[in-house]
Amino acid sequence: MIEVHDLSKRYGDKIAVDHLTFAVEPGQITGFLGPNGAGKSTTMRLILGLDRPQSGTATIGGVPYADLREPLRKVGALLEARAVHTGRSAYNHLLCLAQSQGLPRARVDEALALVGLTEVARKRAGGFSLGMGQRLGIAAAMLGDPQVLILDEPVNGLDPEGVLWIRNLMKSLAAAGKTIFVSSHLMSEMAQTADHLIVIGRGQLIADESVDAFIARSSQRSVLVRTPQPAQLAKELEREAVAASASSAANGNANGNGNGGGSPDADPDGAVTVTTTDDGALIVRGMEAAEIGEKAAAARVVLHELTPQRASLEEAFMELTRGSVEYHVELDQHRDQVPVPAQDTPSVATADRTSESEAAE
Ligand SMILES: Nc1ncnc2c1ncn2[C@@H]1O[C@H](COP(=O)(O)OP(=O)(O)OP(=O)(O)O)[C@@H](O)[C@H]1O
Numbered sequence: 001m002i003e004v005h006d007l008s009k010r011y012g013d014k015i016a017v018d019h020l021t022f023a024v025e026p027g028q029i030t031g032f033l034g035p036n037g038a039g040k041s042t043t044m045r046l047i048l049g050l051d052r053p054q055s056g057t058a059t060i061g062g063v064p065y066a067d068l069r070e071p072l073r074k075v076g077a078l079l080e081a082r083a084v085h086t087g088r089s090a091y092n093h094l095l096c097l098a099q100s101q102g103l104p105r106a107r108v109d110e111a112l113a114l115v116g117l118t119e120v121a122r123k124r125a126g127g128f129s130l131g132m133g134q135r136l137g138i139a140a141a142m143l144g145d146p147q148v149l150i151l152d153e154p155v156n157g158l159d160p161e162g163v164l165w166i167r168n169l170m171k172s173l174a175a176a177g178k179t180i181f182v183s184s185h186l187m188s189e190m191a192q193t194a195d196h197l198i199v200i201g202r203g204q205l206i207a208d209e210s211v212d213a214f215i216a217r218s219s220q221r222s223v224l225v226r227t228p229q230p231a232q233l234a235k236e237l238e239r240e241a242v243a244a245s246a247s248s249a250a251n252g253n254a255n256g257n258g259n260g261g262g263s264p265d266a267d268p269d270g271a272v273t274v275t276t277t278d279d280g281a282l283i284v285r286g287m288e289a290a291e292i293g294e295k296a297a298a299a300r301v302v303l304h305e306l307t308p309q310r311a312s313l314e315e316a317f318m319e320l321t322r323g324s325v326e327y328h329v330e331l332d333q334h335r336d337q338v339p340v341p342a343q344d345t346p347s348v349a350t351a352d353r354t355s356e357s358e359a360a361e
Pocket residue numbers: 011014015016034035036037038039040041042043351
């Protein structure tokens with residue numbers, strides 16, 4: 001188990017980690033999420049004793065990293081900035097690590113086999129692709145068969161097969177009772193991989209809960225409705241929206257930037273909103289499926305489909321970290337360049353990450 005208690009780290013007047021407290025339990029995959037600059041890498045570095053906190057503690061199995069005996073047997077880590085000796089073969093790189101920790105030579109072969117690098121083990125690691133470099137980093141992390149794995153962006157640079165491989169590896173290690181703490185920017189990947197999430201923003205804890213609970217907290221839930229009378233149903237529901245907005249006063253002026261004909265548009269404050277999809281279905285927010293069904297029945301509107309949709313992890317993440325994003329992009333100014341999320345949420349600029357060639361070095 002990893003335990004972080006009241007951990008804080010400041011660089012100059014920049015607070016990178018701000019009184020963080022959480023625990024990472026064994027037997028499951030815990031995803032570590034946060035917008036760029038949220039403090040994820042700093043937290044991982046503090047856990048690994050690579051930086052000193054201003055206050056608070058981080059322990060692994062109850063012991064600070066610096067006090068662990070034979071740390072490679074206790075904790076394996078893959079950090080974003082990899083330090084592979086480029087002139088060495090993959091085999092020799094791992095052998096040096098193993099020898100420095102008193103690990104048997106046989107573990108080198110086992111770790112190489114585990115990550116699928118046996119055939120290229122004698123090749124210079126400096127010539128490896130980013131994906132192969134990631135695999136080598138994971139082999140190094142797994143060398144001591146540790147109980148705890150800390151992985152910073154492990155799927156970065158991996159091809160789809162590599163992504164699947166690491167997902168399955170993490171799942172099997174978690175099933176074997178290991179503690180897996182993994183950061184990633186790929187929400188769809190995290191949604192498929194993680195059991196539990198620690199989400200931070202501006203160094204502070206935003207969420208410490210299961211993936212399902214995190215998504216359920218998002219208000220981006222909607223209901224997909226198919227009907228041969230979309231205009232009539234939209235009108236019925238619009239009546240509800242008008243009543244709701246009248247009672248919540250002064251807000252008004254829903255400007256229809258959706259493609260729905262005459263429907264009220266998305267209102268982030270939780271009023272009833274209706275938009276129309278390209279294939280003519282209605283997306284209703286702010287009203288439960290049962291109520292929509294009742295209103296349709298009362299108006300004698302035929303329904304062909306009434307399906308509650310839950311937010312994706314990405315949508316929930318965008319909504320719940322909205323106040324914690326450091327680098328906003330004005331969607332209107334950059335509509336051509338920035339992939340606009342499906343929901344009416346701000347987009348997040350991706351800070352430059354290690355380029356492929358740099359990382360391969
Ligand atoms: N060595 C350092 N010196 C000064 N500031 C730093 C240092 N390391 C991190 N920071 C700052 O601390 C904050 C947290 O950075 P950190 O790299 O931990 O965030 P992150 O969540 O890992 O971000 P990303 O997702 O972009 O990798 C950022 O504002 C960063 O600029």
